[in-house]
Amino acid sequence: MQIIHPDVPIEAAHLLNGYDCPAILVSPSYEIMAANEQYRATFGHIDRDKGSHCYEVSHGYKRPCDECGESCPLSASLQSGNRERVLHIHNTPRGKEYVDVELLPINDAKGNLIYFVELLKTVSHASAQTSESQMVGTSPAFTHMIDMINRVAPSSASVLLLGESGTGKELAAQALHDASDRKDKPFVIVECSGLSETLFESELFGHVKGAFTGASYNRSGLVESARQGTLFLDEVGDIPMSLQVKLLRLIESGTFRPVGSEQQKVADFRLICATHKNLRQMVEQGQFRKDLFFRINVFPIYLPNLNERIEDIPLLAQSILSRINRKLRLSKAAEKWLKQYNYEGNIRELRNILERACLFEQQQELTPEALNQAVAAEIAFSTQQGTSFSSLQQTEKNHINQLLRENDNNKEKVANMLGISERTLYRKLKK
Secondary structure, three states, X not given: OEEOOOOOOHHHHHHHHHOOOOEXXXXXXXXXXXXXXXXXXXXXXXXXXXXXEHHHHHHOOOOOHHHOOOOOHHHHHHHHOOOEXXXXXEEEOOEEXXXXXXXXXXXXOOOOEEEXXXXXXXXXXXXXXXXXXXXXXXXXXXHHHHHHHHHHXXXXXXXXXXXXXXXXXXXXXXXXXXXXXXXXXXXXXXXXXXXXXXXXXXXXXXXXXXXXXOOOOOEEOHHHHXXXXXXXXXXXXXXXXXXXXXXXXXXXXXXXXXXXXXXXEEOOEEEEEEEOOOHHHHHHOOOOOHHHHHHHOOEEEEOOOHHHOHHHHHHHHHHHHHHHOOOOEEOHHHHHHHHHOOOOOHHHHHHHHHHHHHHHOOOOEEOHHHHHHHHHHHHHHHOOEOOXXXXXXXXXXXHHHHHXXXXXXXXXXHHHHXXXXXXXXHHHHHO
16 A cells, blocks of 8 residues: 555545555545555556646646546546546556546545545557557547447447448457456357358357258357357348348347257357448348347447548557568658558558558668558559559559649649658659
């Protein structure tokens, strides 16, 4: 226990010993009064001489969070009188990290507010720094998505992940599983696209020997493989209407029968579904069962596309590069280029561009020239005629000319869009 303020009663400080996570005692004026051992082990010792207000220690601010453009649980709790919760990015000994903050008001015998207990839990599946394994970002859209994941993960509620292709729905599903009570049990993925009726039932429910031609042995299905864990149905919107009733029966009854068997089995899994399609519209058009939609849409989470979280692109790009080529770093010009590009394929497209660009880059920093070559290579492939390809030079020329036409021949603007200098643009045009 670290007593930070000399005026705090020892009994109040000992309140923190009852929590199995980092916890601090905070005054209504934002001053940290005491911290438990878990807090010290996770976030370090608090030096009162350097400032012991929660916004100083956690964020390096000189004023409360709500005065610096962020949500503040203490301010919200002062107004509501209730416990409040928020997801913040805190300064830690390891750098900036996502922390789930919950604030509990403490009243005296007369009902007067005297302290707050602040519980802080680091988020393991999201990072505010470069990471090779976690979801990364700091934008408001990304932070809101992570907050939704944190809120629903501990429950058993079904989750529907919505968003364009390439936004990272499988990573979000894995994060939901990892943050749940089922994290030590299986995480099973079912690719719903392209499954025929027989294959769908056999994959999901398993089959017994002789159930159909080629069924030469008993086989457990993915529902059984996910026992006590998480079942992730990717692209659930692609399941044909004829099969949707079978999925609905599984969800409603919690039971299933392997193909060719009369034995009913009990299912035990947490359901997560994902789709890039508009399921509500499909329901209205009679392409998706309404009852199934409401069964899987208990807690929807929207995954923002890359153009909605442009400020995350440099962090995402460097995280991807660290997996492809640890020695290569982004130049400022490359960062600018990447932030101006329109990503129809989202993070998946960003990764593809970076992988190709690494093959073209000869320097220690990734440059716009290599990125242009990477995009040109993709355009060349897309415009393939028979077995012949447009040359990279011709494709680049076509791309530059198109930008010039679209921007009234404004060479300065086009150079900025390409992430190159005007001199380089003129050299390319002359060539």
